Amino acid sequence: MLAFALVLTGCVDQNADSSKQVDKHHIAGHIFVKEPKDAEEVQFVEHVDGDTSKFRIDGKVETVRYLLIDTPETKHPELGEQPLGKEASEFTRKMLENANRITLEYDVEKRDKYGRVLAYVYADGKNVQEALLKKGLARVGYIYELPPAFG
Template sequence: MKFIRLLSVFFLTIFLVTGCSTSAKEDLHIKRVPVKLDHAIDGDTISVIYNGKPRTVRFLLIDTPETSHPKLGEQPFGQEAKSFTKKMVEGANTLELEFDIGPNHDKYSRLLAYVYVDGKMLQESLLEKGLARVAYIYPPNVRYVDRFEAIQKESQKKRIGIWQIENYAQDNGFHPEVMRTKRSTIHNMISSQTTGGDNKGAHTTPVKPSNGCKIKGNINAKGDKIYHTPSSPSYDNTKPEVWFCSEKEALSAGFHAPR
């Protein structure tokens, strides 16, 4: 009997700590702390006035590409994420923080929180735009991880933002080298075509094929594959990495028209 009572206490403790399910926890009234913006720092980091002092806030459960990392430098889509966060927090009428049940700060003394802009969680907005990945999942601060992962899956299906580039965003971070590898593959393919399979003397910029194809295929710094027809505004200034004979051919290769 004593063993059963101890077992019941154990499972009750687990229930109270984990909440059993995300939906159960979301039904609870969870306190949010109003703060004032100090300044935006990065896609997943801002500075706020908390308890009368400036404090850096690191967004819980997400990661955006870097813009000025001392080792990693600037990563593709880092500026887009930073600009989005900056626009959201600077235009907010109300800015609030929500803490999870675990530690509310990390080893760098940054606050760890869910950030709300006029009632909308900023983490969700970044994930919806494809500007962040779900990351740094450290229990017990996992209140919204299931919801975040569901949003991320939708962005992956749409292939927006960081998900446009296959294998760029991975479980262990962002990998710009994937884009460089893909570009190298395209250059090798073009060099092979223009030199009859011999890479000696291959051009780093492909010459125009003798078959008269006029549609230029270009991969920008973000890894975005864009094709330009002669009627495109930036056609003359575009340096082609591959040529296409028709828009259908370009689309089949994964390129899209300028937006």
């Protein structure tokens, strides 16, 4: 959990020179990712599935793929609907529709090979990726290179 929380938040070694440290809450041995101060506020436009949504960013509607997680498919042309796909999709939709404030935090790469924006998503300050993982509706995925602090 600790390693995941650190990877999920983009935290680096406390001794490393870093201008971007993410605040975390420690409650009963668990780490909860807290929305960073520099997260960009966006407007929710449309739900796609458990790990993809559309937001208005700087006046333009963009498809956003959630960093570091993968949820079961609901509309895949070859895989069809996978177990827990509807549940993951519905959980994400409700979290975003019920939020008063949605923000994004970007990683080093801002877009994927399909042109989608890559981001950590926060609904009322709660990390959506972390919430999906805690509910068992997502898996950690798409970690290609760890930050230097983990290498």
